[in-house]
Amino acid sequence: MEIERKVKYEAELDKNFLREIIELSHCEEIERCIQCGTCSSSCPMAVYMDYPPRKIMAMVKEGFKDEALRSFTIWLCSSCYTCTVRCPAQIKITDVMYALKRKAIEDGVYPARFSIPVLDKEMTKIIQSTGRNWEIGVVVKLYLKTNPFGLLKMAPIGLKLIKTGRMSFKKESIKNKKQLRKLLNLMKEETNA
Ligand code: SF4
Numbered sequence: 464m465e466i467e468r469k470v471k472y473e474a475e476l477d478k479n480f481l482r483e484i485i486e487l488s489h490c491e492e493i494e495r496c497i498q499c500g501t502c503s504s505s506c507p508m509a510v511y512m513d514y515p516p517r518k519i520m521a522m523v524k525e526g527f528k529d530e531a532l533r534s535f536t537i538w539l540c541s542s543c544y545t546c547t548v549r550c551p552a553q554i555k556i557t558d559v560m561y562a563l564k565r566k567a568i569e570d571g572v573y574p575a576r577f578s579i580p581v582l583d584k585e586m587t588k589i590i591q592s593t594g595r596n597w598e599i600g601v602v603v604k605l606y607l608k609t610n611p612f613g614l615l616k617m618a619p620i621g622l623k624l625i626k627t628g629r630m631s632f633k634k635e636s637i638k639n640k641k642q643l644r645k646l647l648n649l650m651k652e653e654t655n656a
């Protein structure tokens with residue numbers, strides 16, 4: 464068995480990480496985190512997370528980039544905003560979680576075969592290309608990329624949903640895709656500004 468060093472030296476921390484996340488989340492207030500733990504004790508998902516929200520805020524501040532981006536926490540956040548409403552330092556914790564998800568997808572470092580980031584990525588891809596969600600396409604891709612055998616198990620439910628018209632093989636698309644692209648490009652420019 465190989466023994467790994469768990470402690471990180473200061474030189475190994477990413478000094479630019481905090482700035483990157485502030486820019487993506489528009490949350491300068493994160494620097495004011497007092498580590499009170501109100502966010503963690505209010506979070507309904509904290510019991511399932513590998514790091515509670517308080518710890519994620521500390522990791523971002525100190526430059527533990529790899530640990531924060533590879534955590535399950537950011538994907539388990541259900542965007543309920545309870546932490547954001549209760550934080551005494553007015554830190555937009557939910558927006559920070561979104562920024563971390565975005566960065567993890569951009570850098571391709573989300574947990575492998577974990578369904579939430581794959582679902583997020585596949586759904587975004589389909590909506591960006593057609594302007595509509597396409598449940599069957601998303602579900603099939605999700606299972607193929609995370610749990611191919613699960614697809615066989617889910618097939619009977621899928622067939623029932625197709626028979627009752629709740630899902631369709633037909634991929635729908637909006638008429639004015641040019642306008643959609645324009646809108647998406649504007650949004651991209653706005654977020655990178
Ligand atoms: S509630 Fe706000 S100040 Fe307290 S630990 Fe969480 S982020 Fe930091």
Ligand code: SF4
Nearest residue numbers: 506540541543544546
């Ligand atoms: S927004 Fe996310 S991190 Fe905050 S309380 Fe809700 S689930 Fe927890």
